[in-house]
Amino acid sequence: MIMIEGISFTYPGNVQALRNVSLTVKDGEFVAIMGQNGAGKTTLVKHFNGLLKPSSGSVRIDGVDTTKTTIAGLSRNVGFVFQNPDHQLFSETVKQEIGFALKNFGFDEETIQKQITWALNLLSLTQYRETSPFMLSGGERKRVALASVLAWDPKILILDEPTIGQDHEQKEILHQFIVQLQTQGKTIVIVTHDVEFVAECNPRVVLMKEGRIVADGEGKEILTNLDALARSSIVLPQVAQIFTQLSALGFPKNVIDIYEAKDLLLNAWEKRQT
């Protein structure tokens, strides 16, 4: 469980990135943190594994205060996948890249090999086992970065902008993958401004603006709340845009799911037919 109580954070040079933020993420929850560039999303999640320590307030991961332990210690339970895979890939082969963290955490050789095979398989990278990560395409590199974190099977997974530079098919795969991890009881936090992706996944949504949390709730409610979205400069998902315009005809406004939208429209159409 991630428990954040009234944290503020100021970067050197007096840039205040977080102002009195409180947030609790329960085990097994799926949360999307959204907001404009510079809203403090990445700064907030960097507190989850101790990369940043709050200037005031407290961050507790499973009851452990992040100021009282190391980044490596926290990372054992909190996996953090950075936005740009090129910021972490350095090994000669994909296999070594995935094994890097496992070695750092001091797993034995047998477990390392087992976990590498497992992670490669999980992200359909088995064929690239002996390939250099630098020879892979952008999307594949992103998957290697993800595999290199999942390999040690952390309880909490943080994905910073996972959909950037991914085509539609890869986003779909990512969605399926997140669902799969959720069923395994993992806590997942994504940082994104991809409204359509969030609408499709329908997680709990936390909206941020200028270092504060401005809205927090079910995706369906937050992503159709015009006021809250306008305040943090986020556009409505396309489905919600249609239903906002149709609301004068008696349709509900809070629809973000394509299948729900289809059913509603089909029902209305059938009613008119009869």
Place this chain on the structure above:
Amino acid sequence: MSVFDGLKFRRVYSPIHNLDPRVKFIYVCAVFVAAIIFGEILPLLALFLLQVPFVLLARVQKEWLRSLRGALLLATFIFFTNFIFSFISAGYVILATNVEFAAAMTLRFVVLVESFSVFFLTTSPDLLGLALEQTHVPYEFSFAFTTAVRFVPVLAEEAQTIMDAQKARGLELEKGNFMKRIRNYVPVLIPLIVSAIRRSLELAEAMESRAWGAVKKRTNLYGLKLHRGDFALLALTVGVLVLAVYVRLFIPVPVLSRLL
């Protein structure tokens, strides 16, 4: 990254910022030469104090102090190596002159750092590029130089992100003995170099698609001209050099510890 902070330019207007970068550079070189020809503490102290009015006039005290703090580690190292060697050569006795010598060598280093720091803190990369061009350095070189200067803070930021990414995968940079610690930086350096090369290729393509180098003879909207302040600085530069050479040749420089 505090050393880099001491070299980062911020757009401020002051009499020092308005000086011609060419003259400023000659001045820095003159201080450099003067610092090299003296090994005694008194003239070095004078050279050190000579920079202070520049710093105050340019109002860059804070950044300047930060760059000095960044040089502290190396300065301590220089002091101790000099001290230990003179301690050994003096036959394992601590002499006041030896301490003074070590302090003088350290001060020489500090003078070099502070004068370069003042130069970079008060000279915009654009003006620097312009100065290089007007001194007939080929444009390719002056462009490469100014680009390099401009990308230092970008690279520093990127290095920080990479360190964070690797720490999140359990890398502990401060762990292990000396050799292990150096090896710990491999996972940081490789992505940094790879992305710097990628970035440079992208930059080259972006520049070529905007017709870089299409015109052989370039002209500039603004030219550099020497003003009154520049001539004053030039006079000061010549003065410093002449005085330094004169003192070196004809006046024995007293050793502080013998005076006391």
